[in-house]
Amino acid sequence: MALAGLNHKLGWRGTTNTLLNFGEGKYPVNGEAGAVGYLVGKPHEGLRCMFHMMNEARIGVGTAATMLGMAGYYASLDYAKNRPQGRPVGVGGKDAAQPQIRIIEHADVKRMLLAQKAYCEGALALELYCARLVDEHHTADAQAADDARLLLEVLTPIAKSWPSEWCLEANSLAIQVHGGYGYTRDFPVEQYWRDNRLNMIHEGTHGIQAMDLLGRKVLMEEGRGLQLLATRIHATIEKAIQAPELASYANALGKALQHVGNATQAAWATGKPGEALANAVPYMQGFGHTVLAWIWLDVALAALKVDASKSIAATAGKLGATRYFYHYELPKINAWLNVVETHDLTCANLPEEAF
Numbered sequence: 001m002a003l004a005g006l007n008h009k010l011g012w013r014g015t016t017n018t019l020l021n022f023g024e025g026k027y028p029v030n031g032e033a034g035a036v037g038y039l040v041g042k043p044h045e046g047l048r049c050m051f052h053m054m055n056e057a058r059i060g061v062g063t064a065a066t067m068l069g070m071a072g073y074y075a076s077l078d079y080a081k082n083r084p085q086g087r088p089v090g091v092g093g094k095d096a097a098q099p100q101i102r103i104i105e106h107a108d109v110k111r112m113l114l115a116q117k118a119y120c121e122g123a124l125a126l127e128l129y130c131a132r133l134v135d136e137h138h139t140a141d142a143q144a145a146d147d148a149r150l151l152l153e154v155l156t157p158i159a160k161s162w163p164s165e166w167c168l169e170a171n172s173l174a175i176q177v178h179g180g181y182g183y184t185r186d187f188p189v190e191q192y193w194r195d196n197r198l199n200m201i202h203e204g205t206h207g208i209q210a211m212d213l214l215g216r217k218v219l220m221e222e223g224r225g226l227q228l229l230a231t232r233i234h235a236t237i238e239k240a241i242q243a244p245e246l247a248s249y250a251n252a253l254g255k256a257l258q259h260v261g262n263a264t265q266a267a268w269a270t271g272k273p274g275e276a277l278a279n280a281v282p283y284m285q286g287f288g289h290t291v292l293a294w295i296w297l298d299v300a301l302a303a304l305k306v307d308a309s310k311s312i313a314a315t316a317g318k319l320g321a322t323r324y325f326y327h328y329e330l331p332k333i334n335a336w337l338n339v340v341e342t343h344d345l346t347c348a349n350l351p352e353e354a355f
């Protein structure tokens with residue numbers, strides 16, 4: 001085995017990555033080109049063992065993506081509270097005689113902060129839910145342990161991919177909130193984005209997670225995992241429908257879940273994997289946003305339980321992020337799931353020469 005060199009990476013510069021060449025003859029083994037491999041465990045069980053490790057590792061990747069998103073959120077929140085720029089806009093436009101305001105007072109900056117909060121706190125709640133399922137899988141009674149196993153099968157691609165995509169987007173927004181400074185090394189947010197960019201790539205790329213979800217996880221055991229997830233989502237809907245401030249979101253979540261179910265069936269209606277999986281990533285995006293809408297509804301219910309009078313700022317924050325998710329994010333699923341349902345082959349069928 002030869003050390004060919006170091007990889008010079010976009011992020012994660014505190015760890016060393018090396019390129020190893022096996023069997024090229026630079027360091028002969030018993031006088032010949034080659035490398036010595038050692039069998040660990042029983043023959044033909046390596047991939048199964050690797051996936052045993054990989055499933056929990058994927059929840060770890062999602063959690064890492066979440067924490068980088070959180071770090072960017074807190075950094076940009078702090079910056080927005082301290083940076084004076086612009087003046088309030090009144091009926092007659094801007095009044096130059098007024099003192100400058102801090103950028104957190106601008107609606108568009110609040111939008112970028114609330115998006116980060118919705119992505120990152122939602123992702124954290126999802127990861128904690130999955131971590132609890134891992135515990136239940138090991139410690140609960142037989143039925144609950146099996147349910148936890150099956151739910152984890154379906155949720156693991158989401159736990160890995162969703163924070164990798166949306167907490168990365170949060171990091172991009174954290175840069176935007178910093179304006180020009182966000183693009184410099186004077187502030188930490190550019191590093192968070194660079195470090196987070198890895199998470200859509202390693203431990204199975206986004207495309208591979210999507211194929212795992214649509215090609216395997218929603219089909220396995222006659223769709224029992226998807227049904228179990230739907231049962232849990234319906235339980236939250238039934239509770240939320242009783243709360244006047246959440247009833248419309250409960251209805252929207254019910255429709256989203258129905259849309260995911262229809263898209264799953266439509267994707268496989270012709271039984272051709274090539275067609276079904278051509279839009280696996282948009283499917284995963286629609287599925288992921290629906291799961292996160294469920295998570296946010298559950299968080300909102302818990303927040304109202306703690307503080308029914310909504311007098312604590314943290315409750316207003318949780319309800320605000322839930323509102324943001326349902327008004328600005330959940331409607332996106334229609335575009336993603338429609339291309340799945342209609343077997344849109346715009347990308348798949350474009351000939352190579354046309355690129």
Ligand SMILES: Cc1cc2nc3c(=O)[nH]c(=O)nc-3n(C[C@H](O)[C@H](O)[C@H](O)COP(=O)(O)OP(=O)(O)OC[C@H]3O[C@@H](n4cnc5c(N)ncnc54)[C@H](O)[C@@H]3O)c2cc1C
Pocket residue numbers: 009012017198201202203204205206207208
């Ligand atoms: C910083 C860093 C650290 C790493 N650390 C480790 C480590 O410790 N151990 C380790 O084993 N690996 C490690 N990796 C490797 C990492 O897991 C792989 O880079 C990753 O799994 C993607 O594989 P690939 O690079 O071969 O990309 P490819 O497989 O070539 O993928 C390239 C693109 O093609 C798409 N694609 C590939 N196949 C298909 C398909 N069948 N259908 C549709 N689309 C497809 C992918 O989604 C991707 O977008 C590391 C990588 C990096 C960057």
